Amino acid sequence: MKNSDAKTSDEIVREAEAWWKTEIIDIHPGKIAMRGYPIEELIGAISFPQMIWLMVRGDLPTAEQSSLLEAALVAAVDHGPQAPSIAISRMAVTCGVELNNAMASAINVLAGIHGGAGQQCMELYADAARRMEQGATLEDAVEAALDAYIAENGKVIPGFGHRFHPIDPRSGKLLELVEAARAKGVVGGLYSRIGQQVEAILERRKGKRIPMNIDGATAVIYAELGFAPELGRGLFILSRSVGILAHAWEQSQQGGRIKGPMPKSIPYTYAGPARRAVPEVK
Incomplete structure (x- = not known):
């Protein structure tokens, strides 16, 4: 390297x-500021929902926006030990790992099929909204x-229909809150209309109602609030992590060693060659 190319210590x-x-954060000895606000x-x-908004979006939400975000986060915290991510957290604890390892194991399976429907539904809604901006009805x-x-x-349309609930008990309440927020001018209501139109078209196409589920309803809320x-999926994980932690902790209190997905009394099915x-x- 030529001397002329050498960087000064200040440049380095x-x-x-x-x-x-x-x-996001400005931190110095004795000082911490989040998006400019002293901690x-x-x-x-x-x-906490306001803090999530601030960290992700860069500004503070109104009380009404925060309340709607909080409702969506509350609604999706848990869906029972039969949910794969929850089951994984419990099995992991019985293998002797710490709570943080159990949580990480569970969160790592929240992907496209399990835990991804909300984001996929938001993408579907966003596509419809773009087409409306271009003049489509x-x-x-x-x-x-x-x-x-x-x-x-x-x-398979994300956000509609449920393998367990004929009618998801969470979606109706969330949509009521969206409508109340729309009436107050907190949200515009476009994505709520899109979601309800998806449900109507699916019913016409399939000849039966395929009701909106929790993923479809939270997708409405997150989209109405302006989240990309x-x-x-990240917002869903923030919510579901609460349930994952609760189940991992409960399993640690119950005890048990190396619990598999089924009791030992229930065998698996072997479909390979006969003994040879x-x-x-x-």
């Missing part, structure tokens, strides 16, 4: 300081968005 320090660039002023003044936009989604992903679809001799190796 500036380069190091710029390596991790963030608008000591936030503590005791805002709720609500019905035409949703029809086209559904067709595009099915062509790319198959016939890419944040949908190992051939002689020459």
Whole structure:
């Protein structure tokens, strides 16, 4: 390296300081600020949902926005030990790992099929909204968005229908809260209309009602509040982590060692070859 190309010590320090660039937190000895707000002023003044909004969005929500976000987070915290992620957290604890390891094991399976429907539904809603911006009617936009989604992903529509609940008891209440928020001018109601139109079109196409589930309803709320679809799964994980922690802790109190997915009295199904001799190796 030529001397003219050598960096000064000040240049090296500036380069190091710029390596991790963030608008989220400013931290110095004795000082912490989140998005510009001193942490000591936030503590005791805002709720956890408001903190989530601040960290992700960069500003503080109104009380009404925070309340709607909180409702969505509360609704999705748990769905019983039969949910794969919850079961994994409990099994992990019986293998001797700590709570944080059990939580990580559970969260790592929240992907496209288990835990991903909310984000996928937000993407479907966003596609319909874009088509409406381009001049399509609500019905035409949703029809086209559904067709595009099915062509790319198959016939299962995220956010509608439930393997366990004929009617999801959570979605109706959430949609009521969205409507109340719309009446107050907190949200516009576009994504609620899109979600209800999806339900109507699915019923017409299939000849039976495929009701909106928790993922479809929380997708409405997150979209109405202006969250990008890419944040949908992360918001769901923040919610479901509460249930994961609760189940992992309960299992640690109940005890048990190396619990599998089924009791030992229930066998699995073997479908391989019948018992056979190992051939002689020459």
